[in-house]
Amino acid sequence: MLILAATPIGSVDDASPRLRHELSTADVIAAEDTRRLRALLQRLGVQTEAKVISYFDQNEASRVDRLIAELSDGARVLVVSDAGMPTVSDPGYRLVRAAVEAGLPVTAVPGPSAVLTALAVSGLPVDRFCFEGFCSRKAGERKRQLQALATEPRTMVFFESPHRIAEMLTDAAEAFGADRPAAVCRELTKTYEEVRRGGLGELAGWAAEGVRGEITVVIAGAAPVAEDLPGAATEVAELVGEGMKTKQAVAEVAQRHGLAKNALYSEVLRQRH
Numbered sequence: 322m323l324i325l326a327a328t329p330i331g332s333v334d335d336a337s338p339r340l341r342h343e344l345s346t347a348d349v350i351a352a353e354d355t356r357r358l359r360a361l362l363q364r365l366g367v368q369t370e371a372k373v374i375s376y377f378d379q380n381e382a383s384r385v386d387r388l389i390a391e392l393s394d395g396a397r398v399l400v401v402s403d404a405g406m407p408t409v410s411d412p413g414y415r416l417v418r419a420a421v422e423a424g425l426p427v428t429a430v431p432g433p434s435a436v437l438t439a440l441a442v443s444g445l446p447v448d449r450f451c452f453e454g455f456c457s458r459k460a461g462e463r464k465r466q467l468q469a470l471a472t473e474p475r476t477m478v479f480f481e482s483p484h485r486i487a488e489m490l491t492d493a494a495e496a497f498g499a500d501r502p503a504a505v506c507r508e509l510t511k512t513y514e515e516v517r518r519g520g521l522g523e524l525a526g527w528a529a530e531g532v533r534g535e536i537t538v539v540i541a542g543a544a545p546v547a548e549d550l551p552g553a554a555t556e557v558a559e560l561v562g563e564g565m566k567t568k569q570a571v572a573e574v575a576q577r578h579g580l581a582k583n584a585l586y587s588e589v590l591r592q593r594h
Contacts, residue, residue: 322397323388323420325413327432330404330535331510333364335433341367343430347399349391351376351384353412357403376400381412385419392425404535405434410454410480435509436478439537442516443476443504446541450476456489463489467496471581472543479538486536487528493540494521502541508534543581550588553578557589 326343329335344350344362350371352358362369376384392398400407400416406429407413420427436452453470456463456479470477481489486505494501499522507515513534517527521540553574560570571589575582 323392323416323425323427324397324399324430325407325417325427326399326401326430327406327434328361328401328404329510330433330435330438331508331514333361335510336361336365337430337432339430340432341365343397343399344371344401345369346397347371348396349374349388349398351388351398351400351416353377353402353407358401361401371399376412376416378412381415385415388416389419389423389425392420393423405436406432409434409436409452433510435480435506435535435537438509439504439506439539440476440478442506442509443539444518445476445502445504445539447476449474449542450478452478455480455482456485456492458485460488460492464492464496467492468583471496472584474542476542477540479540481536481538483532483534483536486532486538487525489538490521490525490528493538494525497521497540497543499523499525504539505532506537506539507532509537511535549578550580550585551592553580553585554588554592557585558592 324343326340328340344367347369348371350358350369351374353376355373355375358373374384388398400413402411405411408417417427440447440450451473456466500520503521503524504516504518505524505528517524556574557570560573561567567589571582571586575585
C-alpha cells in the first residue's frame, strides 16, 4: 500500500491520530527531508522502525523503482513532505503514477493543506477555485503566466517565496489590475500567522517592505464584464492607424474599457486575418 500522508503546516497539534498510527506502523517512510521527519516524530512522541528514505525533487525519479519494488514485496510505504499533502507542489506524483500503472493500491491520510486553509480564511469566493503553484522565478515568464490568467473567473491560489513575493504581487497587479481583491496568508497555523487582505496594488506596496515566512497568495477571479471586444478592437485599429504601436494601443483601450489585454489582443489579431 502506498500512503500519501499530510503533515502539519505549522501547529503540530493538527497531526491526526491516523498520521501518528501510519508513522509508527509503516515499513518504509519516504521523506522530503529526513531531518524534519525525525523532528516531527520527536514532537509527536512517535517511534518507528520503518526504513527512512530521502525523497525530494532532485532524487525523486531515481527513487521510484526502489519504492515500487518495496510496494510489490508487500511493504506499507508512507510518503511525507515537509508540510501539507505530498504531490501538491511537493514530491510524490511520479511515485503515484508508477504505483497506479503497476496496479498497486494508493491511499491518503487527509490533513493540513496550505491551499485549502488560505482559501478558507481569504474572504474570497470559494465555490470555484484553481491552484497555480509557484510562478516562474524568471520575471518575463512570470509576467506571461499571470497575464494568461487575467480572465480566469475562478479564485486563484499561489505559493510564493518571501524573496519574490513583492515582485509577484507587482506583476499580478499589472496583469489583473491594482484593485483586484487578494489575500496574502503568511505562516498559516503558526505563532505569527498573518492574513493581509486588500487590492493587489496595496498588497504589493506592503510586501515591498519585506515579508518573511511561508506564503500562500489567494487572488479573486476576474469579474464578469459585458465585453465589446470587436468594438474595442476597432478602437485599437484606429489608434494604430494614427501611429501608435499595437501593444500600447491594446493596453490603453483595455484599461479604458476594463478589458483583459490578452483577450483584446486576440480579437485584434482575429480581425486582421
